[in-house]
């Protein structure tokens with residue numbers, strides 16, 4: 001075992017959150033920071049190409065490729081859970097949709113004990129993080145904001161078929177929307193975020209703009225930042241109730257790095273609770289079962305898991321969709337060449353083209369995220385995408401705020417063993433009711449004049465033929481995760497209902513915080529990358545503030 005020099009802060013995981021921390025904590029030059037990442041370089045063709053998503057989705061070189069346990073709520077199916085294992089983490093393999101979430105999501109964080117994380121505060125952090133390339137009110141292309149996260153309105157590059165989705169939204173009575181992240185014009189009877197829009201994406205000049213691009217690249221050359229990649233942290237070192245460092249393995253070599261101030265876990269919603277448990281912080285019964293010494297009997301570590309589930313329905317179209325361009329060998333060659341020569345064309349646009357939030361019958365707030373894509377495809381057994389030759393499109397619904405909560409626990413005392421993921425989907429009556437309302441909404445959308453005009457045939461299983469029993473069964477047998485696990489080390493008021501306090505400090509262990517999607521008290525309504533980066537940016541401010549206040553322990 002080699003001992004490396006000591007650092008002020010050690011960050012575990014260079015994902016969406018870890019890259020933000022690395023940048024913000026090294027900026028002032030006063031703190032020496034070590035960033036340890038299990039994966040390697042993100043300089044890979046299919047990471048940079050927006051439509052390369054389909055290839056990194058199952059590539060073991062950049063992906064942890066987890067499998068959840070059989071889930072009773074999903075008809076006993078065991079879902080595939082991709083997670084990024086590469087610089088940039090899941091922001092290097094995700095679908096790049098940039099969605100802040102809805103104001104009430106964050107107000108609910110505040111209510112759950114994450115005091116100070118309400119919408120009025122966090123929106124300022126979002127504003128500071130972003131620069132939006134978009135059209136202004138006069139139709140001129142401009143950049144709004146000067147933050148490091150580049151968010152691009154890609155409507156000009158999207159398939160013309162998307163206009164039918166926006167017409168269908170009008171048929172549904174949903175407000176026309178330019179930007180899913182914008183507040184509605186006031187006065188307005190519309191809840192924030194309601195409506196359908198072209199998706200805004202973390203793409204810059206036709207290439208993915210991950211958290212590593214936004215935050216790590218500018219920080220990399222600072223002398224006070226050390227980045228160690230291809231290194232797996234096996235546990236946090238706890239001495240006298242405080243985190244003092246980490247043990248990690250790089251190849252065959254074991255290392256011990258010391259932290260003078262704090263260890264910051266940003267290993268993501270699957271691996272952060274796993275690492276805590278391997279370090280003796282978690283439910284005592286689980287740790288003892290695997291012979292791990294208990295440093296801190298913290299019952300909620302790994303509990304509270306929330307994720308989004310979505311169901312897609314496919315339709316054959318009577319006019320060209322993306323399938324006409326990408327569903328054959330010649331088209332793929334042409335798209336590849338166009339991309340290499342111009343950074344444009346179908347490969348430059350992420351997979352999700354239109355999305356928005358809608359209210360199901362009786363809901364006060366938008367409670368379903370809708371996705372409409374001008375393409376139809378399937379996933380092969382190998383995990384590779386297979387785009388249909390014929391013209392097709394898909395409509396998809398995803399309940400925004402499930403109430404079911406699952407758990408993540410270690411499988412054994414071996415840190416190399418994947419953890420057990422129990423999503424516990426659809427385990428509450430509320431979630432089953434929302435699935436039905438969401439499915440009815442999808443039936444209505446499929447019947448709008450705008451969609452029926454372009455539908456040649458509804459593909460099997462045909463949602464229009466389903467009654468409530470069939471709709472629920474359809475969801476159980478066909479819905480899949482959209483890869484948004486959160487809340488497994490959530491913030492709250494105390495150790496009975498949470499893992500972290502509102503400054504992201506682990507209850508009962510000094511010098512240790514968790515800063516990633518696992519810290520969400522509840523899942524946000526939309527895609528989780530933007531709120532994770534926001535959380536890390538605010539966390540960095542709190543961490544720096546606590547150093548000056550000397551307030552590192554709860």
Ligand SMILES: Cc1cc2nc3c(=O)[nH]c(=O)nc-3n(C[C@H](O)[C@H](O)[C@H](O)COP(=O)(O)OP(=O)(O)OC[C@H]3O[C@@H](n4cnc5c(N)ncnc54)[C@H](O)[C@@H]3O)c2cc1C
Nearest residue numbers: 013015016017038089090094095096097233268517527529
């Ligand atoms: C396929 C896919 C598609 C998605 N699409 C979207 C989308 O379009 N829009 C959106 O907003 N969100 C999307 N998401 C979700 C979003 O990307 C995540 O919520 C977000 O990236 C989570 O950030 P994080 O920092 O919590 O974790 P991550 O970004 O996953 O970072 C965790 C990092 O820690 C590293 N790590 C873990 N364990 C260890 C260890 N023991 N030692 C060292 N390093 C370790 C990992 O390798 C990883 O780099 C998607 C996710 C996936 C997987």
